[in-house]
Amino acid sequence: xxxxxxxxxxGTESAFEVLARARALERAGREIIHLExxxxxxxxPVHIREAAKRALDAGATHYGPAAGLxxxxxxxxxxxxxxxxxxxxxxxxxxxxGGKPIMFFTILALVNAGDEVIHPNPGFxxxxxxxxxxxxxxxxxxxxxxxxxxxxxxxxxxxxSPRTRLIIINSPQNPTGGVLDRTQLERIATAAVERGxxxxxxxxxxxxxxxxxxxxxxxxxxVREHAVLLDGFSKTYAMTGWRLGYGVMPVPLAEHVTRLMxxxxxxxxxxxxxxxxxxxxxxxxxxxxxxxxxxxxxxLIVDGLNRLPGVSCARPRGAFYVFPNVRRTGRPSGExxxxxxxxxxxxxxxGTAFGAHGEGYLRLSYANSEGNLRTALDRMRPxxxxxxxx
Ligand SMILES: Cc1ncc(COP(=O)(O)O)c(C=O)c1O
Numbered sequence: 214x215x216x217x218x219x220x221x222x223x224g225t226e227s228a229f230e231v232l233a234r235a236r237a238l239e240r241a242g243r244e245i246i247h248l249e250x251x252x253x254x255x256x257x258p259v260h261i262r263e264a265a266k267r268a269l270d271a272g273a274t275h276y277g278p279a280a281g282l283x284x285x286x287x288x289x290x291x292x293x294x295x296x297x298x299x300x301x302x303x304x305x306x307x308x309x310x311g312g313k314p315i316m317f318f319t320i321l322a323l324v325n326a327g328d329e330v331i332h333p334n335p336g337f338x339x340x341x342x343x344x345x346x347x348x349x350x351x352x353x354x355x356x357x358x359x360x361x362x363x364x365x366x367x368x369x370x371x372x373x374s375p376r377t378r379l380i381i382i383n384s385p386q387n388p389t390g391g392v393l394d395r396t397q398l399e400r401i402a403t404a405a406v407e408r409g410x411x412x413x414x415x416x417x418x419x420x421x422x423x424x425x426x427x428x429x430x431x432x433x434x435x436v437r438e439h440a441v442l443l444d445g446f447s448k449t450y451a452m453t454g455w456r457l458g459y460g461v462m463p464v465p466l467a468e469h470v471t472r473l474m475x476x477x478x479x480x481x482x483x484x485x486x487x488x489x490x491x492x493x494x495x496x497x498x499x500x501x502x503x504x505x506x507x508x509x510x511x512x513l514i515v516d517g518l519n520r521l522p523g524v525s526c527a528r529p530r531g532a533f534y535v536f537p538n539v540r541r542t543g544r545p546s547g548e549x550x551x552x553x554x555x556x557x558x559x560x561x562x563x564g565t566a567f568g569a570h571g572e573g574y575l576r577l578s579y580a581n582s583e584g585n586l587r588t589a590l591d592r593m594r595p596x597x598x599x600x601x602x603x
Contacts (some may be wrong), residue, residue: 224342227566231550235560246589248577249560251387251534253451257488258499261450264491268484277483279474280467281308281459285486288493293444293461296419297429299437305461307470308489310481312417312445312458317343318473319413319441320379322466324349328378333364335388335536335567335574337415340381349378355570358527358538362391366400373404380405382430383415385422388567388576389536390511390529395428402433412436415443417458418532420500423508425530431461438463448533449500450492457481457489507533510579510586517590518577523601533580536564540573542600549600550575557592 231249239245256262280286286303293301309315316339324330326348332340334353341351352372356362364382382401384393393401405412414430430436445458460470474480511529518526518537526537539549546563553559553575564571579586 219346222345222348224338224345226338228562231554231560231562231566235554238554238558243558245554245558245560246581246585246592247560248579248581248586248589249562251448251578251580252453253448253503253533253580254582255451255499255503257451257455258492258496260495261452261488261492264495265455265484265488268487273483273487275483277480277486279480280471281306281481282483282486282490285490285493288490289459289461292493293431293442296427297431297442299431301461302464304464305467306459307462307467307474308457308459308481308486309474310456310458310478311447312415312443312460313339314474314478315441315443315458315460315470316340316413316415318470319443319460319462319466320344320347320349321473322469323411324378327376329374329376330379330381331369331372331377332381333383333386334569335564335571335576336381337383337387338567341568350376352377353568353570356386356389356391357570358536361394361527362386362389362529362536363393363397364401366397369401370404373408373410377408377410379411379413381413381415383417385418385529385531387418387532388534388562388564388571390532390534392422392425392530393428393430394425398428398430399433402430402436405439406433406435409439412440413443414440417443417445417448419444420449421504421507421533422531423504423511441466446489446492450489451503452488452492455482455485455488457485507579510581510583511535513583514577514579514586514590517586521590521594521597523597533578535577535579536571536574537577538574539597539600542597543602544600546572546575549596552596552600553593557589557596559589559592 286306442461523542550563564574
């Protein structure tokens, strides 16, 4: 079968490839600790599961409107208005199966061949993949450890051009756990609004913030009219497998994104949307409990990593990832990640899975039990001792 040439431009997410390799090792009898995949290890809170069961029994098993059930769009509009401090109407909300389609649809709807798209590097690999897929030109902005893995603002300003068609930001960030501070957001907002460049703000880790205040770029003057907010239920409510996310965007773009839904998934599963409604309107204490637990684990893993030879790890303010610097080992991060999997049975990702500027780093997800994190740290030690030449 001859494959269309555009497929050669579509990348992938290495987390799923490493997961597959780790699973293959498990089938062969190895015991693996999974620190490669970005999903909460918590179960979806019980009241959300109960709502889904009730919805199924009540017959919410049919097609629904392509942009989402009106009651969920309304609840999302209310939630986003309250959390970002800007008035949002339900017509600006499109519900999708996970947050990821918002990335795909926004880029499809906005980026022409030859258009430039600014994105963070290291960053979520799907941004660059989809920009390449549509024939756009990815313009990576380095995130540097020295400035808390924020945008290199000088580079950002230098890389803006008359062909810049979209600016993608992600805060709190995957893979570094970094958070863009108010000053950085303000500078990005001002530059984008002045030039009329749309912003895609990926805030899927918004609830996972351990220090400081949560600021959305949506709140800066003029941004709302130019921005797409990506958020969803996967991380906040431990609902990765349910596939439920949303975008908030100006109505004319929402209409195009809805047409992309009609042409692809038709709609998001109806009973899943009703579970999402229960999530937004119900008890938020399970979220607070999970975030408090993640903060404890963050401290455990950061302290543990900093005790390993050749490793130094900044304490990230958000998400549930750490991005330790392993340059002092003198070995490429791909080699270290490979050795950690094959020799220590600990699956992690090399920083390069998130772009060239990730070289010298690993990404570990600490969405795993405290016991497993401690065991993983113990098992990693001999690999680092040997890599560091001890
Ligand atoms: C930065 C970022 N954005 C979006 C997503 C997609 O989330 P979802 O599972 O809701 O599609 C992820 C998932 O890993 C992510 O890390």
